[in-house]
Amino acid sequence: MIKLYDYFRSSAAYRIRIGLNLKGLGYESVPVSLIDGEQSAPDNLARNPQGLVPTLEIDGHTLTQSLAILDYLDRKQPDPAFLPEDAAQASHVLAMALAVACDIHPVNNLRILKYLRHELGQEQEPIDDWYRHWIAEGFAGLETMAKTYGGEYLSGDTPGLADICLVPQMYNARRFETPLDGYPTLVAYDAKLTALPPFAAAHPDVVKP
Structure with missing residues (x-):
């Protein structure tokens, strides 16, 4: 198992x-x-x-x-497959996945937020502003990448690595009330993906202990 x-x-x-x-x-x-x-x-x-x-x-x-x-x-x-067969397209998909996994997510990880509060003495409002800032910073570039390289899904003809990274980040963006009006392409992909059974079954509200 x-x-x-x-x-x-x-x-x-x-x-x-x-x-x-x-x-x-x-x-x-x-x-x-x-x-x-x-x-x-x-x-x-x-x-x-x-x-x-x-x-x-x-x-x-x-x-x-x-x-x-x-x-x-x-x-x-x-x-x-999580990546397309074409080498260039696979590189674009990986770049979009890394934009989330390496640029947005790490600076908003729970241990970072705890450090801001406990070691640096920040209140919740500036911490939330920090969180939303880095999502907005990352989503601005990712929106353009999605328009340029996305297909039926962000990763191409089938959901792949970029989609796997996008959906959890969109969930967190909404949790922290990040305005998403500037990212219509990402919102559209997220809506399509979260309706698919493999994504729906993984949602935090479904798996919450």
């Missing part, structure tokens, strides 16, 4: 739930509460030395980092 160490609102874990669903792979979800600090418990650190989620136990391996896990799933089960 595939085992996913998961937190329902973690963007990175949300990506893995989508990826597993797209590949048609069943899994057991083991909740790790980020709010309660369970990510820093010895048992989680033994699985994931960074003290993060997700961690995936599969095929006798213990895997960490969401994009690395998705790469493993794609290599082991190539159909449906």
Whole structure:
């Protein structure tokens, strides 16, 4: 049995739930509460030395980092593929995925928000402004990329890596009341994707413990 160490609102874990669903792979979800600090418990650190989620136990391996896990799933089960066959288009899809996973998400991760509050003494309002600023900064470029390189889905003819990264980030944008009027292409892709069963089944409201 595939085992996913998961937190329902973690963007990175949300990506893995989508990826597993797209590949048609069943899994057991083991909740790790980020709010309660369970990510820093010895048992989680033994699985994931960074003290993060997700961690995936599969095929006798213990895997960490969401994009690395998705790469493993794609290599082991190539159909449906997360990246197009064309090298240039695959590069564009990867760039859009990285725009979320490397540029937007890390600066808005829970541990960053906690640092702003506890170590830097910021109140909730400027923290929320921080969050929305970096989403807006990232979505501005991603909107243009989506118009230029997107197809039926953000990743092309079928949902892929860029779509897997987009949907959790759109969920978080709405959680923090980020204005989305300036990103109609991203909003349209998100609406199409969240209606698909593999995405709908991975939604935090569905998997919440």
